[in-house]
Amino acid sequence: MRQVVLPYTKADGKLYLQALEWPEKCACCGAEATEHNTLTHRAEGTGGDGSTYYDLNWSVPYCRACLKHAKLMSAINIVLIVGGILLWVGIGYGLFLMGLAENIFAIGAFILALPILGFIGYRLRKLIYHLLASTTPNCTHEGYAIDVTSSGTQQQVKLTFFNDDYASAFISLNQLQYISK
Ligand SMILES: [Zn+2]
Protein backbone atom coordinates (compact mmCIF):
# COMPACT_ATOMS: atom_id res chain seq x y z
CA MET A 1 0.00 0.00 0.00
CA ARG A 2 1.34 3.43 -0.91
CA GLN A 3 0.07 6.89 -0.27
CA VAL A 4 0.48 10.02 -2.31
CA VAL A 5 -0.29 13.45 -0.92
CA LEU A 6 -1.35 16.22 -3.28
CA PRO A 7 -1.56 19.79 -2.00
CA TYR A 8 -4.29 22.05 -3.34
CA THR A 9 -5.17 25.70 -2.99
CA LYS A 10 -8.35 27.67 -3.14
CA ALA A 11 -8.40 30.98 -4.95
CA ASP A 12 -11.20 33.07 -6.48
CA GLY A 13 -13.75 30.48 -5.36
CA LYS A 14 -11.97 27.73 -7.30
CA LEU A 15 -9.99 24.76 -6.13
CA TYR A 16 -6.62 24.23 -7.76
CA LEU A 17 -5.17 20.75 -7.76
CA GLN A 18 -2.66 19.48 -10.29
CA ALA A 19 -4.21 17.59 -13.19
CA LEU A 20 -3.54 13.87 -12.76
CA GLU A 21 -2.63 11.26 -15.35
CA TRP A 22 -3.39 7.60 -14.71
CA PRO A 23 -1.15 4.83 -16.07
CA GLU A 24 -3.19 2.91 -18.67
CA LYS A 25 -3.24 -0.43 -16.90
CA CYS A 26 -5.48 -1.98 -14.29
CA ALA A 27 -5.09 -0.14 -10.96
CA CYS A 28 -5.79 -3.41 -9.08
CA CYS A 29 -3.90 -6.19 -10.91
CA GLY A 30 -1.76 -4.29 -13.40
CA ALA A 31 -3.13 -6.11 -16.47
CA GLU A 32 -4.23 -4.36 -19.64
CA ALA A 33 -7.01 -1.91 -18.88
CA THR A 34 -10.24 -2.19 -20.83
CA GLU A 35 -12.58 -0.25 -18.55
CA HIS A 36 -12.59 2.96 -16.57
CA ASN A 37 -14.16 3.77 -13.26
CA THR A 38 -14.95 7.27 -12.04
CA LEU A 39 -13.29 7.91 -8.71
CA THR A 40 -15.08 10.73 -6.92
CA HIS A 41 -14.24 12.71 -3.82
CA ARG A 42 -15.55 15.84 -2.10
CA ALA A 43 -12.78 18.12 -0.86
CA GLU A 44 -13.12 21.13 1.41
CA GLY A 45 -11.56 24.40 0.31
CA THR A 46 -10.95 26.88 3.12
CA GLY A 47 -9.86 30.48 3.20
CA GLY A 48 -11.08 33.63 1.52
CA ASP A 49 -14.86 33.52 1.73
CA GLY A 50 -14.99 30.55 4.16
CA SER A 51 -15.38 26.86 3.43
CA THR A 52 -16.67 25.49 0.16
CA TYR A 53 -16.92 21.91 -1.00
CA TYR A 54 -15.64 20.82 -4.36
CA ASP A 55 -16.44 17.60 -6.15
CA LEU A 56 -13.38 16.03 -7.69
CA ASN A 57 -13.41 13.12 -10.07
CA TRP A 58 -10.90 11.08 -11.99
CA SER A 59 -11.20 8.30 -14.53
CA VAL A 60 -9.22 5.30 -13.25
CA PRO A 61 -8.35 2.38 -15.58
CA TYR A 62 -9.30 -1.19 -14.63
CA CYS A 63 -9.46 -4.54 -16.36
CA ARG A 64 -12.94 -6.05 -16.72
CA ALA A 65 -12.51 -8.66 -13.95
CA CYS A 66 -11.20 -6.15 -11.38
CA LEU A 67 -13.88 -3.56 -12.05
CA LYS A 68 -16.45 -6.31 -11.54
CA HIS A 69 -15.06 -7.54 -8.21
CA ALA A 70 -14.56 -3.95 -6.96
CA LYS A 71 -18.20 -3.09 -7.75
CA LEU A 72 -19.45 -6.31 -6.19
CA MET A 73 -17.49 -5.81 -2.97
CA SER A 74 -18.55 -2.20 -2.53
CA ALA A 75 -22.19 -3.24 -3.01
CA ILE A 76 -21.69 -6.12 -0.53
CA ASN A 77 -20.28 -3.66 2.03
CA ILE A 78 -23.47 -1.62 1.94
CA VAL A 79 -25.70 -4.71 2.16
CA LEU A 80 -23.73 -6.11 5.11
CA ILE A 81 -23.56 -2.83 7.02
CA VAL A 82 -27.25 -1.98 6.54
CA GLY A 83 -28.25 -5.61 7.21
CA GLY A 84 -26.08 -5.76 10.34
CA ILE A 85 -27.49 -2.53 11.77
CA LEU A 86 -31.08 -3.64 11.10
CA LEU A 87 -30.39 -6.98 12.75
CA TRP A 88 -28.82 -5.30 15.79
CA VAL A 89 -31.76 -2.89 16.16
CA GLY A 90 -34.06 -5.91 15.72
CA ILE A 91 -32.31 -7.76 18.56
CA GLY A 92 -32.69 -4.68 20.77
CA TYR A 93 -36.36 -4.36 19.88
CA GLY A 94 -36.90 -8.08 20.54
CA LEU A 95 -35.36 -7.77 24.02
CA PHE A 96 -37.52 -4.69 24.66
CA LEU A 97 -40.67 -6.61 23.62
CA MET A 98 -39.71 -9.41 26.00
CA GLY A 99 -39.71 -6.85 28.82
CA LEU A 100 -35.94 -7.07 29.24
CA ALA A 101 -35.14 -3.42 28.53
CA GLU A 102 -33.81 -2.92 32.06
CA ASN A 103 -32.32 -6.38 32.54
CA ILE A 104 -28.56 -6.00 32.97
CA PHE A 105 -27.83 -9.32 31.21
CA ALA A 106 -30.04 -8.43 28.27
CA ILE A 107 -28.31 -5.06 27.96
CA GLY A 108 -24.93 -6.82 28.12
CA ALA A 109 -26.00 -9.30 25.44
CA PHE A 110 -27.28 -6.45 23.29
CA ILE A 111 -23.94 -4.60 23.51
CA LEU A 112 -22.00 -7.82 22.90
CA ALA A 113 -24.12 -8.59 19.84
CA LEU A 114 -22.54 -5.67 17.95
CA PRO A 115 -18.94 -6.97 17.73
CA ILE A 116 -20.29 -10.50 17.11
CA LEU A 117 -22.40 -9.25 14.20
CA GLY A 118 -19.37 -7.30 12.97
CA PHE A 119 -17.24 -10.45 13.03
CA ILE A 120 -19.92 -12.51 11.25
CA GLY A 121 -20.19 -9.77 8.62
CA TYR A 122 -16.41 -9.76 8.17
CA ARG A 123 -16.31 -13.56 7.66
CA LEU A 124 -19.31 -13.43 5.33
CA ARG A 125 -17.59 -10.76 3.25
CA LYS A 126 -14.45 -12.94 2.92
CA LEU A 127 -16.60 -15.90 1.92
CA ILE A 128 -18.50 -13.92 -0.72
CA TYR A 129 -15.20 -12.60 -2.07
CA HIS A 130 -13.76 -16.10 -2.44
CA LEU A 131 -16.93 -17.60 -3.89
CA LEU A 132 -18.29 -14.86 -6.12
CA ALA A 133 -15.64 -12.29 -6.97
CA SER A 134 -14.06 -12.37 -10.43
CA THR A 135 -10.48 -11.99 -9.26
CA THR A 136 -7.16 -12.40 -11.04
CA PRO A 137 -4.02 -13.95 -9.43
CA ASN A 138 -2.48 -10.47 -9.25
CA CYS A 139 -5.33 -8.67 -7.51
CA THR A 140 -4.14 -6.33 -4.77
CA HIS A 141 -7.41 -5.35 -3.09
CA GLU A 142 -10.95 -6.66 -2.73
CA GLY A 143 -12.69 -3.35 -3.41
CA TYR A 144 -11.64 -0.39 -5.53
CA ALA A 145 -7.84 -0.22 -5.84
CA ILE A 146 -7.57 3.46 -4.89
CA ASP A 147 -8.96 5.30 -1.87
CA VAL A 148 -9.20 9.07 -1.53
CA THR A 149 -9.34 11.15 1.60
CA SER A 150 -8.68 14.84 2.08
CA SER A 151 -8.06 17.37 4.79
CA GLY A 152 -9.63 20.82 4.62
CA THR A 153 -7.31 22.19 7.29
CA GLN A 154 -4.16 20.91 5.58
CA GLN A 155 -5.55 21.58 2.09
CA GLN A 156 -4.41 18.27 0.70
CA VAL A 157 -5.81 15.21 -0.99
CA LYS A 158 -4.40 11.83 -0.05
CA LEU A 159 -4.55 8.92 -2.50
CA THR A 160 -4.02 5.40 -1.16
CA PHE A 161 -2.90 2.83 -3.73
CA PHE A 162 -3.23 -0.87 -2.93
CA ASN A 163 -1.02 -1.80 -5.89
CA ASP A 164 2.53 -0.56 -5.18
CA ASP A 165 3.69 -0.92 -8.79
CA TYR A 166 0.73 1.06 -10.02
CA ALA A 167 1.53 3.74 -7.41
CA SER A 168 5.14 3.94 -8.63
CA ALA A 169 4.01 4.29 -12.25
CA PHE A 170 1.50 6.95 -11.18
CA ILE A 171 4.18 8.88 -9.27
CA SER A 172 6.64 8.94 -12.17
CA LEU A 173 3.92 9.72 -14.73
CA ASN A 174 2.82 12.74 -12.70
CA GLN A 175 6.33 13.71 -11.56
CA LEU A 176 5.26 13.72 -7.95
CA GLN A 177 7.56 14.06 -5.00
CA TYR A 178 5.02 13.82 -2.21
CA ILE A 179 5.01 10.26 -1.06
CA SER A 180 4.69 8.49 2.25
CA LYS A 181 4.40 4.84 3.07
ZN1 LIG B 1 -7.31 -6.07 -13.03
Ligand SMILES: [Zn+2]
Ligand atom coordinates in the same frame (compact mmCIF):
# COMPACT_ATOMS: atom_id res chain seq x y z
ZN1 LIG C 1 -8.52 -7.10 -8.90
